[in-house]
Amino acid sequence: MSTVARCPALVIAACASGQGKTTVVAALARLHARRGRRVRVFKCGPDYLDPHWHRLASGASVEQLDLWMTGAQDCAARLHAAAYDADLILIEGVMGLFDGVDSVADLAGRFGIPVLAVIDAWAMGGTLGAIAHGLKAFRPGLPWAGVLANRVAGDRHAQLLQDGLRDGADWLGALPRLEGEGGGPLLPERHLGLVAAQELPDAMVRLDMAADALAATPLGQMDTAALQRFAVDFAPQAPAPVPPLLAGRTVAVARDAAFAFIYPANLQTLERLGARLAFFSPLAGERLPPCDAVWLPGGYPELHAEPIAANQGLQADLRAHAAAGKPLWAECGGMMALAESILLPDGRTLPLWGLLPGRVTLQRRLAGLGPQQLALPQGMLRGHTFHYSTFGCHAPVATRTARPGQGVAPDAGEAVYRLGSVQASYFHAWFASSPAATAALFGAGAA
Missing domain, CATH: 3.40.50.300 (P-loop containing nucleotide triphosphate hydrolases)
Known part of the structure; x- marks a missing residue:
């Protein structure tokens, strides 16, 4: 072409x-x-x-x-x-x-x-x-x-x-x-x-x-x-080259009505990095497929909290995955599912998977909106944030995102929590903006 x-x-x-x-x-x-x-x-x-x-x-x-x-x-x-x-x-x-x-x-x-x-x-x-x-x-x-x-x-x-x-x-x-x-x-x-x-x-x-x-x-x-x-x-424009930094690695991707916020380009980037993708549905009761890394995308876990919590087998698989030191990247709704519980606007508190300490609170007004960027040693990931919930997470904050053209400041941007090999944030990343940083999220270079 x-x-x-x-x-x-x-x-x-x-x-x-x-x-x-x-x-x-x-x-x-x-x-x-x-x-x-x-x-x-x-x-x-x-x-x-x-x-x-x-x-x-x-x-x-x-x-x-x-x-x-x-x-x-x-x-x-x-x-x-x-x-x-x-x-x-x-x-x-x-x-x-x-x-x-x-x-x-x-x-x-x-x-x-x-x-x-x-x-x-x-x-x-x-x-x-x-x-x-x-x-x-x-x-x-x-x-x-x-x-x-x-x-x-x-x-x-x-x-x-x-x-x-x-x-x-x-x-x-x-x-x-x-x-x-x-x-x-x-x-x-x-x-x-x-x-x-x-x-x-x-x-x-x-x-x-x-x-x-x-x-x-x-x-x-x-x-x-x-x-x-x-x-x-x-005019013709060749896509930017992507090094096969995830060659030989399998990335398991949650995909169903609760985890549906997935850009096709993000899946394309993972494949161009050399990863094999294995999809699974938490809502269908599916277990975690054999994999080297996990991606929990955003979506609507608040609408499906009960079936998410009911998938005890997957919860155990995710805990074992994290205990083995394998990377897990969770975005927005994916991060919410890892919380201990969620407080809904009707006053109910429902349990979730509990890999991250703290409670999600769903509110009726916006808590975050707009373009964001995440600086990692391997490169700058661009993306955005859009959420109505807050997360009182007690896990360590490894870094924060920043608005375009601004540096990272304390208590500004979206927190990126890190607990062992689990990393999670309200930040939605556009993987193609930095394939090297994306590969790092999923364990490229790890022993």
Whole structure:
């Protein structure tokens, strides 16, 4: 794949969170997948839950793009590879179009990908034109596709919105207010974000409802030829080389509804490091497979505390693994599962595996959010944090994460606890940001 790959692509962005980007991306992916097109979806920034819906809608794996966390070279390589295989690339933005350093607009501008602005127009009229004009003109030269109005009351409302645009060519249609069964949100939410698609038996019905609504818009009526107006040339970019530092080692990875926060790229990095991956499901009562190291990813252990604690065989296996001095890396929800107990908002205290001393307390407000980096002797791991719980852990704090551009400070960042060969933190790592540091977490170089 050493030549330029050309493929229609869109960055779906908004002026803020909560405008309906995820619904529009999932609807677009489902609509074109139903028409037999190969669709690849990417998500800007850290997110484990939206990709569940996009994977179901598109039928393909969903990866992250982030100029800081994953890096421009990694973004370029993934986009080029996708362009070779896909008929359409969709990229869901995060927050507002211009929010933060290395914003969605920066990504769109860097790769020349047109921006589709989704605007929640439920309580809006001609002001939509002002918002659209501002998004389009704020940064000169920004690649632009047009505007899609969301949660529109009807045809008359849609016409009012369209008439407010300075450039009529920007109008790509209007979506009505979409609801699930019982009048709730089409894509329901809980703390941390959307309910994962696989948890809802009617998830595909919901996606088809959104796709059907989109099919009635000018955007949804575009055929293969019309989509070429969004075609982008993606230059070749070889992935950064990864030394086989984990060759001959097996990494056991917990993976089920309680431990579902896994980036496909993290698994790819472990495999490129030479590791063999062995998956197991704590919720299914499975024991720890034979392995040299363990990864407990994040997820929702608080929703499954009782079956987690009931897997006494796995608990014993993890204790034996740690007693043998074998590495165990636990992220966020994975760390929570290692606590002695968890205090839920309803006042119940439930036992967990007890490998780390202390109790997790789940609260109703955010306790940590944002990009983080972890400096290890082998390199700098980039990643993020996002959690509603706190952990009164009595294990030693080996180090702490820091925000980008800042150093480690006492009582700042996320603690990295170390108890023997067990290391755990609320920090979610992007393994490809430092394969050498990742390999160290899983025992590379250990006797």
